[in-house]
Amino acid sequence: MxxxxxxxxxxxxxxxxxxxxxxxxxxxxxxxxxxxxxxxxxxxxxxxxxxxxxxxxxxxxxxxxxxxxxxxxxxxxxxxxxxxxxxxxxxxxxxxxxxxxxxxxxxxxxxxxxxxxxxxxxxxxxxxxxxxxxxxxxxxxxxxxxxxxxxxxxxxxxxxxxxxxxxxxxxxxxxxxxxxxxxxxxxxxxxxxxxxxxxxxxSAFESRTSYGDYLDDYEAYTDFADLTRADLARIRQMMKAGRPMEGQLRIFENE
Structure with a gap:
């Protein structure tokens, strides 16, 4: 059975x-x-x-x-x-x-x-x-x-x-x-x-090193190391704009 x-x-x-x-x-x-x-x-x-x-x-x-x-x-x-x-x-x-x-x-x-x-x-x-x-x-x-x-x-x-x-x-x-x-x-x-x-x-796996300090700053700000793809999209926006985490806080808070 x-x-x-x-x-x-x-x-x-x-x-x-x-x-x-x-x-x-x-x-x-x-x-x-x-x-x-x-x-x-x-x-x-x-x-x-x-x-x-x-x-x-x-x-x-x-x-x-x-x-x-x-x-x-x-x-x-x-x-x-x-x-x-x-x-x-x-x-x-x-x-x-x-x-x-x-x-x-x-x-x-x-x-x-x-x-x-x-x-x-x-x-x-x-x-x-x-x-x-x-x-x-x-x-x-x-x-x-x-x-x-x-x-x-x-x-x-x-x-x-x-x-x-x-x-x-x-x-x-x-x-x-x-x-x-x-x-x-x-x-x-x-x-x-x-x-x-x-x-x-x-496309299956990416290296942490490709995101450098942006990733470290984001994880420190959110106090959460297990990121979602939505988090990753936000980090890419920061990188594209060339802005540090401090310049993005209000945007994140308004979402």
Whole structure:
């Protein structure tokens, strides 16, 4: 049996200006309060497709063997542990198959995380959902992307029967009624590969250093380091006008 998670699933409209800014430095180091964060980067679309196939195989086995929701969790974890050692050698993680790179993640969200990374989004946490108190109450992936990729990701979520929303930290949350929907999302992302590949890679992440003192002054004034794209637009206005922060305070206060 496959655990399902009832409740409303919808792709909520998101204003791109509300999206949190992803700095190039964060993309390299990771961002979030997830203490178990595992960096996954530079995933190719062929790796995503292989991960989808490998994940579907193990999910089908877990469905066939599990008799309860909690049983599914233990069976799924054991299947991954039996198939993938998670061992490392001097060259890095030992490749035991298509899911080896994503071994620390839950079975059920691996290929979707891979697809988001291939599409130049930055994932911060993920969970396949659990009916017990362990983890999230439904399958969920939290991530950050730029405004150009948001419509493509939202379309993939809609077509897969997943939901998407903006959380209080201005990060996006992809969620679904079950892990089958999450895997369908990965497939939908692969189907839009040409559109993702047509977007410039440098629009996904920008470096803090390109904004110099303007960024530091703005963060000091607002006392808030997690900027949105609306904040970034204001900083660009300041740079274009060649004005320091003090010259912009009244404008900001009147908005």
């Amino acid at each position: 496959l655990p399902t998670f009832p409740g409303l699933v919808t792709v909520e409209p998101v204003d791109p200006e509300d999206l949190r800014v992803v700095w190039l430095e964060e993309a390299d180091e990771g961002v979030s309060d997830n203490q178990l964060y595992f960096v996954i980067a530079e995933v190719t679309w062929s790796e995503v497709q292989a991960a989808i196939d490998g994940e579907r195989e193990l999910i089908a086995l877990a469905k066939a063997q599990a008799t309860t929701d909690d049983d599914f969790d233990s069976v799924a974890d054991q299947l991954v542990e039996d198939r993938y050692t998670g061992d490392w050698d001097d060259d890095g993680l030992i490749d035991d198959g298509p899911l080896a790179r994503f071994y620390p993640l839950d079975l059920g969200v691996m290929s979707a995380v891979a697809a988001l990374v291939a599409g130049y989004a930055l994932t911060t946490t993920s969970c396949r959902g659990h009916h017990s108190r362990r983890g999230e109450p439904k399958p969920l992936i939290r991530f950050i992307c730029d405004d150009t990729r948001l419509p493509l990701i939202a379309a993939a979520a809609t077509n897969a029967g997943c939901g998407m929303r903006l959380d209080s930290g201005n990060m996006l949350q992809l969620y679904g009624p079950d892990i089958d929907a999450i895997t369908r999302f990965a497939e939908e992302m692969v189907s839009q590969r040409p559109r993702f590949d047509g977007l410039p890679a440098d």
